[in-house]
Amino acid sequence: MSNKMTRRQWLSQSGIALGGTALASYWSMSHTAFASEQETSHAPVRMMYNENPYGPSETARKAMRKAFDEANLYTFSRGEAYTKLRSLIAQQVGLTPNHIAISAGSTEILRAAALITALKGGEVLAPHPTFLSLTRYAETMSVKVHWVPVDEDLQFDLPAIRKKITKNVKLIYLVNPNNPTGTLTPYDKLRPFCEEMAKKALVFVDEAYHEYVTDPQYRSMVELVREGHNVMVSRTASKIHGLAGLRVGFGIADPKLIRYMRMRLTGTNNIIGLNAALASYQDEDFQKLCRQKNNEAKEYVYKLFTETGRRYLPSHTNFVFFHTGKPIEEFQDAMEKQGVLVGRPFPPYLDWCRLSMTKPEWMGKFGAAFQKVMG
Numbered sequence: 001m002s003n004k005m006t007r008r009q010w011l012s013q014s015g016i017a018l019g020g021t022a023l024a025s026y027w028s029m030s031h032t033a034f035a036s037e038q039e040t041s042h043a044p045v046r047m048m049y050n051e052n053p054y055g056p057s058e059t060a061r062k063a064m065r066k067a068f069d070e071a072n073l074y075t076f077s078r079g080e081a082y083t084k085l086r087s088l089i090a091q092q093v094g095l096t097p098n099h100i101a102i103s104a105g106s107t108e109i110l111r112a113a114a115l116i117t118a119l120k121g122g123e124v125l126a127p128h129p130t131f132l133s134l135t136r137y138a139e140t141m142s143v144k145v146h147w148v149p150v151d152e153d154l155q156f157d158l159p160a161i162r163k164k165i166t167k168n169v170k171l172i173y174l175v176n177p178n179n180p181t182g183t184l185t186p187y188d189k190l191r192p193f194c195e196e197m198a199k200k201a202l203v204f205v206d207e208a209y210h211e212y213v214t215d216p217q218y219r220s221m222v223e224l225v226r227e228g229h230n231v232m233v234s235r236t237a238s239k240i241h242g243l244a245g246l247r248v249g250f251g252i253a254d255p256k257l258i259r260y261m262r263m264r265l266t267g268t269n270n271i272i273g274l275n276a277a278l279a280s281y282q283d284e285d286f287q288k289l290c291r292q293k294n295n296e297a298k299e300y301v302y303k304l305f306t307e308t309g310r311r312y313l314p315s316h317t318n319f320v321f322f323h324t325g326k327p328i329e330e331f332q333d334a335m336e337k338q339g340v341l342v343g344r345p346f347p348p349y350l351d352w353c354r355l356s357m358t359k360p361e362w363m364g365k366f367g368a369a370f371q372k373v374m375g
């Protein structure tokens with residue numbers, strides 16, 4: 001049995017309430033003195049939400065501790081943390097701060113994009129399956145969403161999307177690489193497609209998994225924003241930066257559009273999240289480590305699926321979509337009983353599973369459970 005203690009166990013055994021000097025002494029202990037909840041043998045392995053098992057980075061943790069003392073400050077857009085982060089992102093993508101909106105997770109940007117489409121009385125065009133935050137929110141405002149199924153390789157069918165465009169479509173939503181499939185639309189196809197479509201509607205490219213991509217041909221669609229096309233790109237601190245619980249995301253577009261959108265955002269950022277992101281976006285080593293470990297974990301499942309004859313899609317993200325050959329809900333329940341939490345159903349692919357990667361050393365638990373459940 002492991003003699004490591006999780007933070008929660010330590011807190012409950014020592015009877016400590018989170019406050020005052022107790023909190024300070026808790027934080028002053030190195031976080032490495034504790035095992036994460038996952039490292040204890042009884043905790044289920046989380047392979048369902050595309051989280052980063054390594055995050056936050058040490059540099060982000062340090063910035064967060066410092067930001068505790070600034071929690072009395074508002075995070076207005078003229079404030080130091082917001083301004084610094086906005087400038088940093090602008091500099092990293094080769095644009096000005098006015099091209100950047102910071103939001104409460106990129107979900108807020110996705111929803112705001114749906115909102116501005118609704119305000120124009122427009123419709124949305126998107127491939128299917130894909131990430132649903134934008135389209136679901138659009139539907140709550142009675143915005144019509146036109147879906148275009150992926151092709152037989154589960155890649156975006158760009159010619160079919162092109163055929164579906166009408167004058168009512170005001171937003172085309174493209175996730176690259178896509179969730180839940182993990183597929184990448186190649187640069188030489190995506191770039192001309194976006195350029196052409198941007199003459200007819202706002203092209204929204206969701207690059208939540210941008211930092212995980214290692215394909216040398218890959219390039220961000222931010223270059224189209226730089227060239228003045230009607231394109232918006234979103235990014236997030238939730239994935240490789242491991243800050244999902246702090247809710248920091250970005251919209252990148254023409255300053256006029258960013259201004260229009262920012263006036264309609266309803267969330268605000270917190271000081272801990274802004275400072276954590278500011279540190280993490282400068283921490284190249286941490287991102288490199290996470291990319292490497294993620295690739296190791298993917299190699300593990302690719303080998304397992306190849307050996308057991310399971311179809312899977314080579315992934316450009318931190319999850320792998322694979323064919324279970326049995327109803328996903330049944331697979332999910334059986335895996336949960338073995339202590340492994342896997343992704344939800346993605347209709348119409350109801351016998352496929354989206355499996356988020358975890359640390360390579362925990363992948364064995366998935367492998368053992370998979371062998372048991374698959375027989």
Ligand SMILES: Cc1ncc(COP(=O)(O)O)c(C=O)c1O
Nearest residue numbers: 105106107131179208236238249
């Ligand atoms: C493609 C995509 N976009 C956006 C998000 C939302 O992330 P967040 O709101 O945490 O930035 C996710 C989360 O899983 C995602 O997969």
